[in-house]
Amino acid sequence: MKDNYDIVVVGAGPAGSTTARFAAATGASVVLLEKDRDVGVPVRCAEGVSEAGLTSVLDTIDERWIDNRVSDVMFHSPSGKIVELRFNQVGYILNRKLFDYDLAHMAIKAGAELYTKAYVYDLLRDDDRIVGIKFTHLGKKYKVKAKIVIGADGVESRVGRWAGIKTRTKMRDMETCAQYTACDVDLSSKHLHLYFSSRVAPEGYLWVFPKGEGRANVGLGISGEAAKKKSPFACLNEFMAERFPHASLLNCFAGGVPCDQTLATIVRDGLMLVGDAAHQVNPITGGGIAPALIAGKIAGQVAGQALNQGNVSAKAFQDYPRRWHKAEGRNHQIFYKLKNYIYKLTDEELDSIADAGLKVPKEKRSMITLFRAALIKKPSLILDAVKVFA
Numbered sequence: 001m002k003d004n005y006d007i008v009v010v011g012a013g014p015a016g017s018t019t020a021r022f023a024a025a026t027g028a029s030v031v032l033l034e035k036d037r038d039v040g041v042p043v044r045c046a047e048g049v050s051e052a053g054l055t056s057v058l059d060t061i062d063e064r065w066i067d068n069r070v071s072d073v074m075f076h077s078p079s080g081k082i083v084e085l086r087f088n089q090v091g092y093i094l095n096r097k098l099f100d101y102d103l104a105h106m107a108i109k110a111g112a113e114l115y116t117k118a119y120v121y122d123l124l125r126d127d128d129r130i131v132g133i134k135f136t137h138l139g140k141k142y143k144v145k146a147k148i149v150i151g152a153d154g155v156e157s158r159v160g161r162w163a164g165i166k167t168r169t170k171m172r173d174m175e176t177c178a179q180y181t182a183c184d185v186d187l188s189s190k191h192l193h194l195y196f197s198s199r200v201a202p203e204g205y206l207w208v209f210p211k212g213e214g215r216a217n218v219g220l221g222i223s224g225e226a227a228k229k230k231s232p233f234a235c236l237n238e239f240m241a242e243r244f245p246h247a248s249l250l251n252c253f254a255g256g257v258p259c260d261q262t263l264a265t266i267v268r269d270g271l272m273l274v275g276d277a278a279h280q281v282n283p284i285t286g287g288g289i290a291p292a293l294i295a296g297k298i299a300g301q302v303a304g305q306a307l308n309q310g311n312v313s314a315k316a317f318q319d320y321p322r323r324w325h326k327a328e329g330r331n332h333q334i335f336y337k338l339k340n341y342i343y344k345l346t347d348e349e350l351d352s353i354a355d356a357g358l359k360v361p362k363e364k365r366s367m368i369t370l371f372r373a374a375l376i377k378k379p380s381l382i383l384d385a386v387k388v389f390a
């Protein structure tokens with residue numbers, strides 16, 4: 001490894017690999033550092049993504065990335081009513097190990113260098129200027145100089161904090177998740193299942209994402225506040241005992257999702273944050289794969305342009321937050337407000353919204369018609385909706 005690059009990217013998840021790929025494509029010298037021994041492992045994700053989410057950045061979708069295709073979603077209300085909705089586009093349940101691997105490979109093919117087992121533990125400074133990073137690799141300490149440092153270090157990101165950016169998430173906005181990949185589950189492979197109820201998943205939701213061949217990612221995310229009263233694994237185990245008592249569990253993990261608005265500051269002189277590190281997740285669904293790809297592409301391109309113009313100040317990076325907010329960030333602000341309103345719904349209200357949804361013929365159901373039905377059922381929502389969209 002050299003001791004000097006144009007760009008150091010910290011973290012080889014979807015955000016880091018995509019940023020590295022698009023930055024390297026502009027001719028910049030890029031090194032991508034990943035603390036784990038392998039890219040994409042361990043998987044901490046339910047692996048659901050829409051086709052549009054992938055094709056917004058990727059030219060082709062490799063069949064190897066797709067474990068399963070889904071066409072419908074079943075919303076389960078607290079009392080067990082099920083509202084079925086057809087997606088207007090195909091949904092994928094990915095194999096993230098292969099997907100993340102290939103994203104990293106694309107970055108390498110574009111000219112980036114990748115090192116795993118490379119744990120970044122601090123920034124390198126010259127007076128106040130960020131001029132690189134410090135990392136450990138196989139027990140030894142190293143320093144690498146860089147004109148730009150990009151923090152793509154996920155939900156546990158520290159790069160932003162080291163640079164003095166306020167990165168804290170309120171407990172309520174940090175979805176605390178637990179998931180099993182279960183096998184021997186009796187499920188249609190075409191349907192996603194989402195459960196909303198204060199008993200099953202307080203201030204959040206539970207998902208069942210079929211991966212095909214009798215396997216499924218079964219998990220839930222509940223707000224950090226709710227998790228203080230009951231742990232996500234306690235909630236998940238109750239659900240598993242009721243719904244899939246005979247399932248065998250292939251893996252289990254816990255993780256967090258920052259279901260927040262994008263951080264107010266995602267660029268500093270010589271520094272950018274991307275993906276979960278910048279809180280770019282969709283705050284309602286917790287989906288962060290597509291946003292990480294979109295933000296990574298923009299950040300990589302803007303970093304390359306800034307280098308070509310010989311200016312790596314925060315001002316020269318402004319195109320990144322501007323293009324991000326135009327693409328996704330503004331919608332996320334609306335989704336964030338909507339999320340807070342959905343959390344306030346009682347189980348009775350969720351049930352009556354399900355009743356209203358069931359009255360809409362299946363072929364006419366969409367998220368819009370369901371929302372309209374909810375407004376009729378609970379007119380006070382109109383006021384909330386006005387507040388959200390105003």
Ligand SMILES: Cc1cc2nc3c(=O)[nH]c(=O)nc-3n(C[C@H](O)[C@H](O)[C@H](O)COP(=O)(O)OP(=O)(O)OC[C@H]3O[C@@H](n4cnc5c(N)ncnc54)[C@H](O)[C@@H]3O)c2cc1C
Binds near residue numbers: 015034049155287288
């Ligand atoms: C339970 C759960 C279910 C989810 N389900 C979905 C879903 O179905 N669909 C969806 O779209 N999203 C889902 N998400 C969110 C999605 O996984 C993330 O939003 C996405 O992975 C963000 O990509 P990223 O590159 O920003 O971060 P990550 O994928 O977390 O990558 C960050 C990388 O940085 C590395 N790193 C961290 N610190 C350092 C360091 N100091 N030095 C070097 N490397 C470092 C990490 O090892 C990691 O590889 C889920 C998340 C959870 C927790």
